[in-house]
Amino acid sequence: MTAPQGTYDAIIVGAGPIGAEMARVLTARKKRVLILEAGRASGLSYDDWLSYVDTYRSALVKEPNSPYPPNPNAPSTYAQDIANVHGRVPVISGYQVERGPLSFASTYLRSLGGTSLHWLGTCPRFVPNDFRLLSTYGVGRDWPIGYDELQPWYCEAELALGVAANKEDQTHFGIWFPDGYDYPMERIPPSWSDGVYAKGAEGLTVEFGGVSYPVAVSSLAQARNSIPRKGYRPIGAVGVEHVGERCEGNAACIPICPVQAKYSANKTIARLDPRYATLVTQAVASRLLIGENGRITGVEYKRYADEGSNQYQTLTAQGTLVVVAAHAVEGAKLLLASGAANSSDQVGRNLMDHPFFLTWALNPVPVGAFRGPGQTSEIASFRDGPFRSDFAAFRVDLGNWGWDIATFPPNSNVQELVAGGVIGRSLRRQLADEIPRQLRVGYVLEQLPEARNRVTIDREFMDPIGCHRPVIHYDVSDYTRAGMVAAMKLSDALFRNMGIPPKDIRTHFTPSSPGYMTYRTEDGRTVPLSFYGSGHHMGTHRMGVSRTDSVVDRYQRSWDHENLYVVGCGSFPTVGSANPTLTAVALALMAADDMLRRLA
Amino acid sequence: MTAPDTTAARRVPRAPHAEARRRFLELSVTVTGYDAATLEGTGMVDPYLATFLQVAGDGPTGQLLERWAAIAAKTADPAERERFVEAQLLPDPTVGPLTSNLAVLWYLGQWNQLPPDWRQAHGARAGDQTRIVSPEAYVQGLVWPAIGTHPQGAKQPGFGSWALPPRRDEP
Numbered sequence: 154m155t156a157p158q159g160t161y162d163a164i165i166v167g168a169g170p171i172g173a174e175m176a177r178v179l180t181a182r183k184k185r186v187l188i189l190e191a192g193r194a195s196g197l198s199y200d201d202w203l204s205y206v207d208t209y210r211s212a213l214v215k216e217p218n219s220p221y222p223p224n225p226n227a228p229s230t231y232a233q234d235i236a237n238v239h240g241r242v243p244v245i246s247g248y249q250v251e252r253g254p255l256s257f258a259s260t261y262l263r264s265l266g267g268t269s270l271h272w273l274g275t276c277p278r279f280v281p282n283d284f285r286l287l288s289t290y291g292v293g294r295d296w297p298i299g300y301d302e303l304q305p306w307y308c309e310a311e312l313a314l315g316v317a318a319n320k321e322d323q324t325h326f327g328i329w330f331p332d333g334y335d336y337p338m339e340r341i342p343p344s345w346s347d348g349v350y351a352k353g354a355e356g357l358t359v360e361f362g363g364v365s366y367p368v369a370v371s372s373l374a375q376a377r378n379s380i381p382r383k384g385y386r387p388i389g390a391v392g393v394e395h396v397g398e399r400c401e402g403n404a405a406c407i408p409i410c411p412v413q414a415k416y417s418a419n420k421t422i423a424r425l426d427p428r429y430a431t432l433v434t435q436a437v438a439s440r441l442l443i444g445e446n447g448r449i450t451g452v453e454y455k456r457y458a459d460e461g462s463n464q465y466q467t468l469t470a471q472g473t474l475v476v477v478a479a480h481a482v483e484g485a486k487l488l489l490a491s492g493a494a495n496s497s498d499q500v501g502r503n504l505m506d507h508p509f510f511l512t513w514a515l516n517p518v519p520v521g522a523f524r525g526p527g528q529t530s531e532i533a534s535f536r537d538g539p540f541r542s543d544f545a546a547f548r549v550d551l552g553n554w555g556w557d558i559a560t561f562p563p564n565s566n567v568q569e570l571v572a573g574g575v576i577g578r579s580l581r582r583q584l585a586d587e588i589p590r591q592l593r594v595g596y597v598l599e600q601l602p603e604a605r606n607r608v609t610i611d612r613e614f615m616d617p618i619g620c621h622r623p624v625i626h627y628d629v630s631d632y633t634r635a636g637m638v639a640a641m642k643l644s645d646a647l648f649r650n651m652g653i654p655p656k657d658i659r660t661h662f663t664p665s666s667p668g669y670m671t672y673r674t675e676d677g678r679t680v681p682l683s684f685y686g687s688g689h690h691m692g693t694h695r696m697g698v699s700r701t702d703s704v705v706d707r708y709q710r711s712w713d714h715e716n717l718y719v720v721g722c723g724s725f726p727t728v729g730s731a732n733p734t735l736t737a738v739a740l741a742l743m744a745a746d747d748m749l750r751r752l753a
Numbered sequence: 754m755t756a757p758d759t760t761a762a763r764r765v766p767r768a769p770h771a772e773a774r775r776r777f778l779e780l781s782v783t784v785t786g787y788d789a790a791t792l793e794g795t796g797m798v799d800p801y802l803a804t805f806l807q808v809a810g811d812g813p814t815g816q817l818l819e820r821w822a823a824i825a826a827k828t829a830d831p832a833e834r835e836r837f838v839e840a841q842l843l844p845d846p847t848v849g850p851l852t853s854n855l856a857v858l859w860y861l862g863q864w865n866q867l868p869p870d871w872r873q874a875h876g877a878r879a880g881d882q883t884r885i886v887s888p889e890a891y892v893q894g895l896v897w898p899a900i901g902t903h904p905q906g907a908k909q910p911g912f913g914s915w916a917l918p919p920r921r922d923e924p
Contacts, residue, residue, distance in 0.1 A: 405906030525915025
């Protein structure tokens, strides 16, 4: 692409889904936009993409970043670098420096398209009470906007991402849709295993605090190509649009869809009008330049020619408006390194994830594990309710890939059996007997904003081109741990109702389990727990109604710098239990609309 | 169609290894529980023999195939052959780890680094690292048909296929 020239209407830092969708809106209205992407120009042709597919296939550990080779000049954390903190900090094995007391277990990807290259594509809306947690349940905070105000932007975001769902499946806890609206594509067909769960959950209720909650299995909204509605044309692979117009059941959404049947920001980036959009990759924003009146006068960035060398040029780009869409962690780092937007002292604080709790069991008969998208159905029954005064809400993902990250089948099964001297037809039979019966339930838990959970920077920890590595302080409070104990209660009831004998419920946690921790219940029991990261980094530049305790306003505009927008999941004041990308894109579209008003 | 002559298979000298290949395939049938036609159908017989020759070396691979030939000469019964391999090959310090590696290679496309004692006794070659030996080896892993599905990220079965009842693999 062309080199940056002159002054732009907007500079967008970060070419993930948030930056890409904002660039689409702005350039469609003929605004000149410069996009600075720290990573490489990954996947702009289908041949490129297939090279990442091959990297995935030959990767020993098929973790979320495994298809995308490390880039020393725009490093990412790889899952195998995440180690439990055992008292000794900092843990510096990965790109992110862990200060504890627990490891922040999530990763993201710094490459063109951002983490949308490896995301699962799950797209639930937030429920109305997610926006008013404090006023409804007395915990957390309220958002400066509510569901009704964000609703039209949700519709826009679902069109932008290409979400497949039936609206009648999605009306949880007051979620509403305007008359005549429907998702662009029909829901993804539920898996066979979803049917096994649905039958098992029939008539099931679970009691918390004297309230009885019915358990129901429902279809999951996903940004994944399905049967289109009303003339919508599913968007296929970048470079070969006839590929990937439907999900083909590759069962590898995370870390890579070989046919690009799910949304990635690259699909949007590839369609940007080159008359108005300028994309520069391998350009790491290192500092926002602040003028005397508080305006951002430029974005300083480090352009490296070669991933194998730490040589770079320092350049400056100028724009009327500046958008930091660099990811909740990278964006906070950039603000901290610039001394920008932080009069509230909230930048980097309130870091949240959705701690991901797992339970697993063997069904009496095969459920067809390892077929279809990672998840096609959910239990939304615990996304809201009076229990939220006491413990975290959770959304329940019904996995389609066996015990996946709990025990790493089928590799672990093959290795264990062969090491035990099992070969030949017995090996084949024992694998066929067990793995197709594997059930894995995942609980996506809410976490409250806490000032001590934060991203900081420290001159001691720099990357090869002199940018800060993120230093993370992280813990999981009792509110969320108690939610996990509640999830365990649901899990026991569900597995029992499905007719699974206790010996086949295999959930167990030891001090070597990822994210091992304990919880002391009211009756004095100590319950072992474990969690994984969901890859949902949120909260580090939260929005609010006051400049004293928030970083941005409802349009994600900085309270401190009138021409600076800080956008993405970092703007969430609280996180509910819905995967965040859809909501972040809806907020970004609302912000872009505000930018157009200001540029007019 | 003429393809570039770059595959590992083409690098295996033909004539002197025809017998080795036959034995290697026969042993693979016993170690995997899949028939010869299925194994040939993966296209991985030659690349995997090449992997053994390159990574374990001609000597130890030759020993493995000779020990197997002795078993094959005794019986043609698949169950008996399995029992002989379990009793005679697996416990052996030289050919045992190779036999296990052969099973893992076929099921996962993965080479496991040989045990320290083995490497001490026979030498450690550059290729003796725990790794997926090639993208195609992963795709052709037998574990996927064994569990009634396709490899994740390959051989995709099509839109909505996951809604169908599971099929059981029958040895």
